[in-house]
Amino acid sequence: GAVVSQHPSWVICKSGTSVKIECRSLDFQATTMFWYRQFPKQSLMLMATSNEGSKATYEQGVEKDKFLINHASLTLSTLTVTSAHPEDSSFYICSARVSQTQHFGDGTRLSIL
Amino acid sequence: RKEVEQDPGPFNVPEGATVAFNCTYSNSASQSFFWYRQDCRKEPKLLMSVYSSGNEDGRFTAQLNRASQYISLLIRDSKLSDSATYLCVVNGPDSWGKFQFGAGTQVVVTP
Numbered sequence: 001g002a003v004v005s006q007h008p009s010w011v012i013c014k015s016g017t018s019v020k021i022e023c024r025s026l027d028f029q030a031t032t033m034f035w036y037r038q039f040p041k042q043s044l045m046l047m048a049t050s051n052e053g054s055k056a057t058y059e060q061g062v063e064k065d066k067f068l069i070n071h072a073s074l075t076l077s078t079l080t081v082t083s084a085h086p087e088d089s090s091f092y093i094c095s096a097r098v099s100q101t102q103h104f105g106d107g108t109r110l111s112i113l
Numbered sequence: 114r115k116e117v118e119q120d121p122g123p124f125n126v127p128e129g130a131t132v133a134f135n136c137t138y139s140n141s142a143s144q145s146f147f148w149y150r151q152d153c154r155k156e157p158k159l160l161m162s163v164y165s166s167g168n169e170d171g172r173f174t175a176q177l178n179r180a181s182q183y184i185s186l187l188i189r190d191s192k193l194s195d196s197a198t199y200l201c202v203v204n205g206p207d208s209w210g211k212f213q214f215g216a217g218t219q220v221v222v223t224p
Binding site for chain 2: 006034041042043044045046049091093100101102103104105106107109
């Protein structure tokens, strides 16, 4: 089945650091990937839709200059959390659309000290 | 009102028992429905799609009620490994497949 790989799985860094998260589709091409954020005991919240070769579409309330998305190839999308602060600590998950459903990466647990 | 609502639980279920729970959605134009399973600190994994006529996959049965705008999941003969959070996922009518997630229902199967 479709496999989506996300890296790194866990990041701990100091406030002010920028963190890049990679999302790769391993055995298929993904023209569209999604980036979600999940806080404890809450639902996944869609942050943005990443489109290969074009600008990402951000959901309302998500700062595009804060969360930079690049989808340079059909198998790779990256999310960069710029100048991260403690309130950015969360579980970030990417997914790729496969037919009518989505397959998720392993997720990245981001902890900002 | 949230677009997808679920009872957060937890539902404490003795091993071997049956448990069922629902999820309601607000957009009547929603087209696709799924149940995902999420273990603690892990990514969601597709459990099953939900079809209009209802469908079964082993011990899991999913139902869709469009008139009342809810879907349900029933787990028979619960196993300890069924302990997880079950996410209700609804796909909007647009072609980009934006998913709306419920916050999840926690199921705890006890020995």
